[in-house]
Amino acid sequence: MTRVTHSVHMSAGSVLPSDLDEAVHRCLVAGFDGTTTFPDTLKRLVDRGLGGVILFTRNVRDAEQVRELTDALRAIRPDLLVGIDNEGGGIGHLVGAGAPEVPGSYALGVADDPALTARCADALAGHLATLGITASYAPVADLQHLPRNPIVRTRSFGAEPDLASRHLRAWITATEARGIASCAKHFPGHGGTDTDSHHGIAVDPRPYDELLTDLEPFRAAVAAGVPMLMSAHVVFPALDANRPATLSRRILGDLLRHDLGFDGVLVTDALEMKAIADRYGEAAGARIALAAGADQVIVAVPELEVTLACRDAVLDALRSDVLAEDRVREAAGRVQRLAERYATSAATVAEWDADAGLEAARRAVRSGGVPPAVRGAHVVDLFPPPHPALNWGGEDLLTEVRALDPTAVGTAVAGEPADPAALVDGILRRARPLVVATCDAGLHSWQARLRDALLARRPDAIRVDTGLPEGGDLCAYGRGRANLRAVAEALVGT
Numbered sequence: 330m331t332r333v334t335h336s337v338h339m340s341a342g343s344v345l346p347s348d349l350d351e352a353v354h355r356c357l358v359a360g361f362d363g364t365t366t367f368p369d370t371l372k373r374l375v376d377r378g379l380g381g382v383i384l385f386t387r388n389v390r391d392a393e394q395v396r397e398l399t400d401a402l403r404a405i406r407p408d409l410l411v412g413i414d415n416e417g418g419g420i421g422h423l424v425g426a427g428a429p430e431v432p433g434s435y436a437l438g439v440a441d442d443p444a445l446t447a448r449c450a451d452a453l454a455g456h457l458a459t460l461g462i463t464a465s466y467a468p469v470a471d472l473q474h475l476p477r478n479p480i481v482r483t484r485s486f487g488a489e490p491d492l493a494s495r496h497l498r499a500w501i502t503a504t505e506a507r508g509i510a511s512c513a514k515h516f517p518g519h520g521g522t523d524t525d526s527h528h529g530i531a532v533d534p535r536p537y538d539e540l541l542t543d544l545e546p547f548r549a550a551v552a553a554g555v556p557m558l559m560s561a562h563v564v565f566p567a568l569d570a571n572r573p574a575t576l577s578r579r580i581l582g583d584l585l586r587h588d589l590g591f592d593g594v595l596v597t598d599a600l601e602m603k604a605i606a607d608r609y610g611e612a613a614g615a616r617i618a619l620a621a622g623a624d625q626v627i628v629a630v631p632e633l634e635v636t637l638a639c640r641d642a643v644l645d646a647l648r649s650d651v652l653a654e655d656r657v658r659e660a661a662g663r664v665q666r667l668a669e670r671y672a673t674s675a676a677t678v679a680e681w682d683a684d685a686g687l688e689a690a691r692r693a694v695r696s697g698g699v700p701p702a703v704r705g706a707h708v709v710d711l712f713p714p715p716h717p718a719l720n721w722g723g724e725d726l727l728t729e730v731r732a733l734d735p736t737a738v739g740t741a742v743a744g745e746p747a748d749p750a751a752l753v754d755g756i757l758r759r760a761r762p763l764v765v766a767t768c769d770a771g772l773h774s775w776q777a778r779l780r781d782a783l784l785a786r787r788p789d790a791i792r793v794d795t796g797l798p799e800g801g802d803l804c805a806y807g808r809g810r811a812n813l814r815a816v817a818e819a820l821v822g823t
Contacts, residue, residue, distance in 0.1 A: 343648045351378035352661035353643050358383050359636045360629040364390045370633045380625055380664045381410035385422050386720045392426040399461030408668040412464030415453055416484055418809035424722035429456050431686030433807040434469055436693035438486035443499035448685035450500040454507035455681035461674040468500045470513040470546040471520040479772055480525040483807045490542050494549035501553040510671040513550035514559035515598055518543030526562035526604035527718050537567040548589055556593045556667055562604035581622035594667045599629040615639035616646045624660035690815035697802045702822030707761040708739030711776040712768040724810045726766050729817035745775035753782045766793035768808055
């Protein structure tokens with residue numbers, strides 16, 4: 330490709346060499362608005378060496394459109410990495426583009442068949458290849474420890490390091506075989522917190538010896554050749570009492586690079602998450618993260634002014650010698666090697682196993698003795714509204730039950746209702762078998778109150794858990810469409 334050369338004038342009049350300016354841009358991953366076109370500001374960033382873009386639901390209309398979008402981006406710069414969060418289950422942004430229906434990682438851990446996990450990962454990666462997306466910010470390597478952890482949960486393969494490790498190896502190997510870059514996250518683990526770092530500072534107070542367990546899945550990922558790791562915006566006082574992992578030289582440098590021997594690309598979680606933005610600001614976060622040992626920083630919001638502010642903070646830090654030039658060149662070199670290996674999208678893509686996801690979801694469903702068939706039921710599906718940073722494709726259990734049993738009726742409730750008592754009275758007016766499904770009711774007290782009010786008057790109701798198990802008659806271990814279809818089959822008896 331033709332290389333554009335230029336100098337960069339800093340605010341104080343200093344000039345950086347064009348190759349150093351390009352190195353700075355390689356260290357950035359930007360979100361943006363647009364499905365068929367994209368802003369001129371993004372074009373200029375890509376032209377100056379932007380390392381990658383991250384797509385979200387806002388960038389997705391259908392498969393043909395996504396492929397046209399990724400082709401247009403690479404027409405500006407062929408070595409641009411195009412990434413997306415693609416974990417499967419209820420976490421994904423490609424529903425409109427026909428993403429394969431696979432359960433989330435926890436269900437795969439419950440089924441505990443690494444070959445089946447590999448088939449599911451292969452399906453997701455194959456689909457990405459058809460769209461021209463070459464980096465998948467998955468799989469989750471966190472262990473799900475705390476019952477009140479609000480963010481990991483069914484995104485994890487489970488709580489046991491050996492279990493998580495064998496499924497991580499299967500996932501990474503299958504993704505690599507498709508020529509897609511995988512990314513194990515969130516180092517060194519987000520499963521021991523009771524705060525979602527999207528919303529505030531998360532702290533894992535466990536002693537050093539207990540934290541070592543959480544490192545085992547990441548060690549397995551590194552041994553499997555994972556090309557990327559993502560850092561956690563979590564403070565670990567036993568490792569570094571002052572800074573979250575994303576900004577900690579001790580954690581990113583001493584622990585990850587030296588102890589675990591990882592030499593791939595270390596990318597941060599999104600800098601606009603409140604754990605970073607509220608305490609440090611995105612721009613300072615970008616500078617500190619790169620100085621601490623990160624290679625790329627993600628700015629996922631579509632407002633490119635935030636990306637530009639992060640870029641300018643890094644350029645200013647170089648000009649004033651606050652940030653070492655060698656550190657930026659080292660980071661950019663890793664990104665360049667990643668791009669040389671993965672940035673070119675596949676010309677042809679072999680078919681994948683479209684049935685793997687539903688097979689895995691079926692094998693994950695656990696029953697406590699539900700009758701063989703419950704037809705004509707009133708299905709009450711209670712679940713939280715979509716997470717602001719994670720896609721929800723609109724799935725609900727009622728729709729999946731009705732697809733199998735058109736005589737079923739029901740109520741899907743996404744978020745706390747305005748008049749719970751009226752809702753309960755309306756549901757109980759119907760003389761039908763009753764199914765009450767909840768999703769992490771222990772975290773969302775309105776669900777527990779509604780469930781208990783229904784069960785008090787209808788103790789014969791069948792309870793379904795669509796998140797982690799909470800004493801229900803059936804548990805799906807996830808809310809992806811495949812999970813909900815599998816538990817619907819168990820209810821209806823098909």
